[in-house]
Structures are given as C-alpha cells and as structure tokens.
Amino acid sequence: xxxxxxxxxxxxxxxxxNLTILYDPFDIDRFLLGMWVTVELFLISxxxxxxxxxxxAGLLSxxxxxxxxxxxxxxxxxxxxxxxxxxxxxxFGLGALVPPGTNALGMPVERVxxxxxxxxxxSLYAGAFNIEIFRSGVEAIHKSIRExxxxxxxxxLSAFIYVMVPLAWRISLxxxxxxxxxxxxTTTLAYAIGVPELLYASNQIWxxxxxxxxxxxxxxxxxxxxxxxxxxxxxxxxxxxxxxGFGAA
Amino acid sequence: xxxxxxxxxxxxxLLGALAIxxxxxxxxxxxCNKDTLCRMMVGGKLKAGVVVDYKPWGYRGQGGxxxxxxxxxxxxxxxxLGVEVEFxxxxxxNRMEFLAQGQIDLMIATMTDNLKRREVIGIVHPNYxxxxxxxxxxxxxxxPNWDAMKGQKICAIQGSWYNRPAQEKFGLDxxxxxxxxxxxxxxxxxxxxxxxFDDNLINVMFADPSGKWSTFHMPLPSQDDAPWGLAVRKDxxxxxxxxxxxxxxxxxxxxxxxxxxxxxxxxxxxPFLRQSHEKLKDHLQ
Numbered sequence: 001x002x003x004x005x006x007x008x009x010x011x012x013x014x015x016x017x018n019l020t021i022l023y024d025p026f027d028i029d030r031f032l033l034g035m036w037v038t039v040e041l042f043l044i045s046x047x048x049x050x051x052x053x054x055x056x057a058g059l060l061s062x063x064x065x066x067x068x069x070x071x072x073x074x075x076x077x078x079x080x081x082x083x084x085x086x087x088x089x090x091x092f093g094l095g096a097l098v099p100p101g102t103n104a105l106g107m108p109v110e111r112v113x114x115x116x117x118x119x120x121x122x123s124l125y126a127g128a129f130n131i132e133i134f135r136s137g138v139e140a141i142h143k144s145i146r147e148x149x150x151x152x153x154x155x156x157l158s159a160f161i162y163v164m165v166p167l168a169w170r171i172s173l174x175x176x177x178x179x180x181x182x183x184x185x186t187t188t189l190a191y192a193i194g195v196p197e198l199l200y201a202s203n204q205i206w207x208x209x210x211x212x213x214x215x216x217x218x219x220x221x222x223x224x225x226x227x228x229x230x231x232x233x234x235x236x237x238x239x240x241x242x243x244x245g246f247g248a249a
Numbered sequence: 250x251x252x253x254x255x256x257x258x259x260x261x262x263l264l265g266a267l268a269i270x271x272x273x274x275x276x277x278x279x280x281c282n283k284d285t286l287c288r289m290m291v292g293g294k295l296k297a298g299v300v301v302d303y304k305p306w307g308y309r310g311q312g313g314x315x316x317x318x319x320x321x322x323x324x325x326x327x328x329x330l331g332v333e334v335e336f337x338x339x340x341x342x343n344r345m346e347f348l349a350q351g352q353i354d355l356m357i358a359t360m361t362d363n364l365k366r367r368e369v370i371g372i373v374h375p376n377y378x379x380x381x382x383x384x385x386x387x388x389x390x391x392x393p394n395w396d397a398m399k400g401q402k403i404c405a406i407q408g409s410w411y412n413r414p415a416q417e418k419f420g421l422d423x424x425x426x427x428x429x430x431x432x433x434x435x436x437x438x439x440x441x442x443x444x445x446f447d448d449n450l451i452n453v454m455f456a457d458p459s460g461k462w463s464t465f466h467m468p469l470p471s472q473d474d475a476p477w478g479l480a481v482r483k484d485x486x487x488x489x490x491x492x493x494x495x496x497x498x499x500x501x502x503x504x505x506x507x508x509x510x511x512x513x514x515x516x517x518x519x520p521f522l523r524q525s526h527e528k529l530k531d532h533l534q
Contacts, residue, residue, distance in 0.1 A: 194426050
C-alpha cells in the first residue's frame with residue numbers, strides 16, 4: 001500500500017499528475033465513502049423504484065379508474081419535472097415541514113436526513129419511468145395468452161401475477177436496464193442537497209488539492225466502470241431469463 | 250463590455266484626469282525628492298484605497314460616502330497628518346497595482362498578509378485585523394471548546410478551504426451545499442446545528458440590521474487565523490511614510506481605538522484585536 005502511495009506521490013512531483021485519492025489517506029477515505037454512498041443510493045432506490053413500477057403497472061392494468069388516475073397523475077408529475085428540482089423540492093420544500101428533533105445537547109437534529117430525501121426523490125423519479133416500462137411490457141403480451149391463462153382456470157389477478165408479469169418482465173428488461181443506468185447517473189444530483197456521494201467527494205477533493213483535471217478524469221472512469229457493471233449484470237439477467245421462442249432468439 | 254471592464258475604464262479615465270490635475274502640485278512637491286510623506290504634507294492630500302463591498306469594513310453610504318472601519322482608519326491618518334483624505338475604491342484584483350503605480354498612497358483593503366504579497370508591496374506591521382474560520386451556532390449551544398463539536402452536524406459550503414482542516418482537526422460531520430443560500434436555508438430549518446464559515450463574514454451577519462441572526466452566536470475561538478495588513482509602496486516601507494503608518498497602527502492597538510471602531514460598526518469583538526490591545530496597552534494604567 002505504501003509502495004503504491006509512494007509511486008503516486010512521485011507521479012505528482014515528477015509529472016504534476018496529482019492523484020491524491022491514491023496516496024493521501026484523508027482523500028482515500030472520503031473518495032471511498034463517496035463511492036459507497038453512490039452505490040448505496042443506487043441499490044436502494046433501484047429496488048424501491050422497481051417495486052413502485054410493478055405496483056403502478058399492476059394498478060394500471062386493473063379496471064379501477066381511481067387507481068389508474070392516481071398512477072397516471074403520479075407518472076405525469078415525476079416524469080415531467082427535472083430530477084434536480086424534485087430533489088430541492090423534497091429537501092428544502094417538503095423537508096422544511098418536518099420539525100427538527102433535538103439531540104442530547106438540546107440541539108436541533110434533522111428527523112429525515114438528506115440521504116433519505118435523496119432516496120425518496122430518486123426512487124419516485126425512477127419509479128415513474130418504471131411504471132411506463134412495465135406497462136409497455138404488459139401491453140406487449142398478446143391478449144390470447146391472458147385468455148389462455150383464464151381458460152386454464154387462473155383468476156384475473158393470478159393470471160396477472162403468474163403469467164403476465166413473468167413474460168412482461170422479460171420484455172421490459174432492456175428498457176429497465178436503460179432506466180437503471182439513468183438512475184445511477186442521476187444519483188450525482190444528490191450532491192446538491194449535500195449527500196456525500198462520489199461527485200460531492202470529488203468536488204471537495206479538487207477544491208482542496210486543486211487537482212480538478214485529474215479528478216474529472218477519475219470521475220469519468222469510475223462512472224464508466226459503475227455503469228458498465230450495471231449494464232453487464234442486466235445483460236446477464238436478460239440472457240438467463242431468455243425463453244426459447246419468446247422475444248429475440 | 251462587461252460591468253467590471255467598464256468600471257475599470259472609467260476608473261482609469263478618472264485617474265488620468267486626476268493625474269493631470271495634480272501636476273501643478275507635483276512641481277511644488279519636487280523638493281520632497283520622492284518622499285511620499287513629504288509630498289502628501291505639501292499637497293495636503295492622502296489618497297487611500299479602500300474596498301466598498303465588505304460591509305462594515307468598507308462600504309458606501311446612501312449618498313455615496315465612504316463608510317466603515319477602514320475608511321475610519323484612513324480618516325484618522327489624514328486627521329493626524331492634518332491633510333484631507335481622498336478615497337479611491339479598490340478591489341482584491343487591482344488593489345496592489347493601484348498602490349504600486351501610485352494611484353493611492355495607502356491601502357487598507359481587507360488584505361491578508363502573506364509572503365507573496367510582501368514581495369510586491371510594503372505591508373506595514375503590526376497587523377490591524379485578522380480572519381480565520383469559525384462556527385456560527387444558535388445561542389442555546391454553548392460548547393466549551395472545539396473538541397465538543399466532534400461528530401456534530403455542521404453546515405458548510407462545498408469547496409471552502411477550511412472544510413478540510415476543520416474536519417481533520419475536530420472531526421466535524423458536514424452537510425455541505427454548493428451555495429450560501431442553501432446553507433442559510435438548511436441552518437434556519439435546523440438541518441445542522443451550526444455553520445462553518447469565515448469568522449469576519451459571520452460578524453458581518455451579526456451586524457445585519459434585519460436581526461435575522463440575533464439568536465445565533467460564535468462561542469468558539471477562531472481557527473487558522475490569518476492576519477490582515479494595510480500597505481504602502483514597497484520602497485516607502487522603511488521610509489518616513491511606512492514608519493509613520495507603523496506608529497499609527499501601534500497607537501490604534503495601544504489606545505484600543507480599533508476595538509472602539511469595531512464596536513461602533515456593530516461587529517462582535519475580534520479576539521485578535523483584544524489580544525493585540527492587551528499586549529500593547531499602557532502597563533501603568
């Protein structure tokens with residue numbers, strides 16, 4: 001570890017390439033923390049947004065007008081506003097309505113942290129897109145399949161859960177993959193409300209070390225790698241779920 | 250043409266006009282042989298460069314008059330010399346050039362004293378003020394020392410130079426935003442217990458007549474304090490003019506005049522001024 005640090009210190013003194021995140025323990029810590037917060041934000045909001053998507057698409061396919069209207073207005077609201085504005089709205093707008101608690105010293109503490117607000121915002125944002133993705137998946141299945149399921153004795157609901165959803169899921173995966181990549185990239189917006197994710201950490205580092213050029217490049221490479229991992233996992237999943245004779249060969 | 254450029258051009262034109270106007274007195278001052286103090290005494294005028302955007306250290310009143318702690322200092326210099334004071338507004342980008350080129354003879358412009366600057370201009374000692382970083386806290390919070398702030402949620406501005414030293418030394422837990430407005434909102438909404446900021450600007454906030462910050466205070470000593478220096482031209486530093494200004498500074502500290510001005514302008518007492526005064530005050534009284 002010290003040899004690596006030594007190498008990058010030398011890289012700085014000899015060539016002026018200042019990668020503090022590879023030799024300065026303080027910067028290493030905050031960069032790794034930033035990476036972890038980004039991954040955490042992404043994973044939790046991905047799971048929640050998929051759940052929102054499934055429930056929303058389910059409601060849309062039920063013959064309940066109230067439920068449909070509710071889901072449609074939710075989608076309209078979150079798809080038609082910029083995610084950064086939503087982030088500010090949740091944190092400074094809605095968040096202000098939550099009265100702060102007090103800690104042991106009698107000082108105010110926020111009841112809902114900025115991390116939680118970022119999660120809420122990201123999940124609702126990505127969830128709106130997921131609803132549309134799953135809806136398109138459900139609608140892509142020929143109605144004869146639903147009819148066949150009903151003939152075999154499935155109720156409407158169980159046909160939806162056991163027949164439609166597994167098929168729709170397969171159709172939706174490529175679009176879902178796109179949205180998950182978009183979600184990962186959108187996590188950078190959380191820096192606006194002070195969540196110490198990767199961009200925030202990098203911003204702090206380049207402000208202190210004046211190595212903006214190096215950190216910008218590092219950020220590009222790290223996001224490229226993170227998105228690469230997500231895309232690869234989604235691709236593998238798509239392949240594993242492939243049904244012979246259904247969708248692409 | 251940007252506003253800044255336009256201002257600079259107008260400034261240059263005005264200064265040109267001034268230079269022509271003062272030619273007659275230049276012949277008179279020729280006997281002084283480059284001695285700035287002598288030239289000022291003969292010409293009866295002190296040209297002082299001050300900032301106009303750092304209330305209450307230097308700002309303009311409604312009628313355009315120069316107000317603040319630093320113009321007060323310059324006025325006192327002129328009064329002591331028995332000359333008139335002429336203010337020239339400067340900013341951090343042009344203040345050293347204005348001085349070196351002779352458009353002003355004295356610069357009191359919220360400038361931090363450092364070695365790089367001492368190579369260009371003559372910074373007169375003792376220093377007259379200082380700034381560092383500190384935490385603005387609600388009055389209900391009375392931490393005994395900085396160590397008590399460990400792990401506390403503190404608002405900060407992303408990219409401030411003091412974020413890192415304060416975190417390394419005292420283990421603060423930051424909630425950092427890109428701009429001042431977000432930090433203010435977060436602090437007033439109780440998202441964090443305090444705000445890590447430039448201590449002078451915190452004092453400026455306290456001086457805000459709206460009283461927005463009246464329930465806040467700054468109970469801890471400022472950290473990484475860097476002193477401010479007023480300046481004369483480099484070749485004046487060890488001549489009569491530089492030595493005279495050194496004497497003025499000494500007198501202001503000794504008499505407590507700087508503390509009095511600070512109080513007049515509604516700024517909370519700076520520990521730097523208090524310490525300087527304690528060190529230099531009359532030991533017989």
